[in-house]
Amino acid sequence: MPLDPATRDPASRGRLAQALLALCILWPLFEAAQVRPGALFEAGNLQVIGSFLGAFLPPATGGEFLGYLGQATLQTLAIATAGMVLACALGVPLAYLASAAGRERRPLNPLVRGLLTVLRGIPELVWALVFVRVFGLGPAAGVLALGLTYGGMLAKVYAEILESADPAPARALLHSGARRPLAILYGLVPQAAKELVSYTVYRWECAVRASVVMGFVGAGGLGQLMDQSMKMLNGGEASSILITFLALVFAADALSHLLRRALDAAPGAQRSPWGWRSAGGLLALLLAVWASFRLLDMDFAALFSRESAGAMGQFIASFFPMDLSADWLRRVALGTWETLAISVVGTLLAAVLGLLLALAPMRPASHFLLNLLRSVPELVWATITALAVGLGPFAGALALALHTGGVLGRLYAQALENAPRAPATALRLSGAGRGLAFVFGTLPGAAPQLAAYTLYRWEMNIRMAAILGFVGAGGLGQLLYFELSLFHYAQAATVICAMLLLSMAVDHASARLRRRMG
Numbered sequence: 001m002p003l004d005p006a007t008r009d010p011a012s013r014g015r016l017a018q019a020l021l022a023l024c025i026l027w028p029l030f031e032a033a034q035v036r037p038g039a040l041f042e043a044g045n046l047q048v049i050g051s052f053l054g055a056f057l058p059p060a061t062g063g064e065f066l067g068y069l070g071q072a073t074l075q076t077l078a079i080a081t082a083g084m085v086l087a088c089a090l091g092v093p094l095a096y097l098a099s100a101a102g103r104e105r106r107p108l109n110p111l112v113r114g115l116l117t118v119l120r121g122i123p124e125l126v127w128a129l130v131f132v133r134v135f136g137l138g139p140a141a142g143v144l145a146l147g148l149t150y151g152g153m154l155a156k157v158y159a160e161i162l163e164s165a166d167p168a169p170a171r172a173l174l175h176s177g178a179r180r181p182l183a184i185l186y187g188l189v190p191q192a193a194k195e196l197v198s199y200t201v202y203r204w205e206c207a208v209r210a211s212v213v214m215g216f217v218g219a220g221g222l223g224q225l226m227d228q229s230m231k232m233l234n235g236g237e238a239s240s241i242l243i244t245f246l247a248l249v250f251a252a253d254a255l256s257h258l259l260r261r262a263l264d265a266a267p268g269a270q271r272s273p274w275g276w277r278s279a280g281g282l283l284a285l286l287l288a289v290w291a292s293f294r295l296l297d298m299d300f301a302a303l304f305s306r307e308s309a310g311a312m313g314q315f316i317a318s319f320f321p322m323d324l325s326a327d328w329l330r331r332v333a334l335g336t337w338e339t340l341a342i343s344v345v346g347t348l349l350a351a352v353l354g355l356l357l358a359l360a361p362m363r364p365a366s367h368f369l370l371n372l373l374r375s376v377p378e379l380v381w382a383t384i385t386a387l388a389v390g391l392g393p394f395a396g397a398l399a400l401a402l403h404t405g406g407v408l409g410r411l412y413a414q415a416l417e418n419a420p421r422a423p424a425t426a427l428r429l430s431g432a433g434r435g436l437a438f439v440f441g442t443l444p445g446a447a448p449q450l451a452a453y454t455l456y457r458w459e460m461n462i463r464m465a466a467i468l469g470f471v472g473a474g475g476l477g478q479l480l481y482f483e484l485s486l487f488h489y490a491q492a493a494t495v496i497c498a499m500l501l502l503s504m505a506v507d508h509a510s511a512r513l514r515r516r517m518g
Helices: 012-032 037-041 043-054 063-098 110-121 124-135 139-164 168-175 180-217 221-231 235-264 276-296 306-317 326-359 364-375 378-389 393-418 422-429 434-465 475-485 489-517
Strands: none
Touching: 012 326, 037 043, 037 378, 043 235, 043 378, 063 110, 063 139, 063 180, 063 221, 063 235, 063 276, 110 139, 110 489, 124 139, 124 180, 124 306, 124 475, 139 180, 139 276, 168 180, 180 221, 180 235, 180 378, 221 235, 235 364, 326 364, 326 393, 326 434, 326 475, 326 489, 364 393, 378 393, 393 434, 422 434, 434 489, 475 489
């Protein structure tokens, strides 16, 4: 019996058209990512991954190795801390130049904002690889790479935080004759101090993870030790390193959480925010920074000397002119499409996994699984998935799915808890089951937040997808690694430029989608 036109859903045709369009876009992306779920269950791959994981037990506990492990752990923390100090030193003045806060008119500063885009758009692992070529193996490359990438991130977010503060106090100071730096310092910073510090603490937590990843290209710390152990097929040592890294990440998460909670706690009537606690915290921070630089024993005079600047200039000059030949541009275009496919497929698989984890009861086992998935870096996951399904973009998509699934699972759980409960309750009272009440009652209320979280993670995943090729997961990263290994810098420059343009395009597309959903 045909449906009465009056009872039809007026949006059904639009939804069907959107579904068909999504299928037309996603199908070639899944093809480019070489998605082969059956590869996970092939006998040869199961044997390889079983042997690899079996070699992880028992973890290495030799005294000499544990000594190296402790030193690498401290070096990882020192790289993250020193890198954040350099990022703050770079981010604060750039935020001042890029921000419209404290100005009567919004400035046109395309040069500064373009610089921030370049700093943020090139992954820190690429910066680390470049600095390793110039300054050699060691933590200096990691510190400089973190300083540049995170400096761009901090500057952008700092500028946005200051612009979102109430401008009235700063304007009053400006009208009374104060200059812009003092107007920002006394009119805007006190309002935004808690948010500025909270974001900086969060970025330090991210820097701890990033410092491990950069070790895979020789930038010191746990990552370099892990890379050496895995190349020597020493599973016991790799297992000990991985356990230590997980403990380090959990400790960094806990410290970051405690610091943010302390910032959220409003000072009492008898306690000044500039009292003994703040002075003690500042002293502890200064001691940690001093200890980090002392441990790294970096010769800053040599790093920033005229000779180093000349060597860096010559190295950068070797990247130009870029190789723009038709054959090479065709290969870069294929790598770009493959990288986009890895990011999209990995993010979609992560969204499915994250939703399943978010719906699971938050017991200690599921909570530990969430932390485990998001704590293991994507590059480590890619090393494991490459053994499970073979080299190629599917391994990269699975690596992104595992890591991002843990991140989204935590965010999705919070969004679902905060969703309005009245619609689901009304459906349950009318006789609907729990599943229908969730799909038609809870999920629509949380959908905008879930989609926003997914799009934010896609922006981050496109940068990570561009470097997973360093361990054989395809895309632009694999092209870049090969060309740098062969000292083909003109070709490498084209790949880095493609990475930057792809990152900017995904950021723009994600922002437009979020605005449409908002």
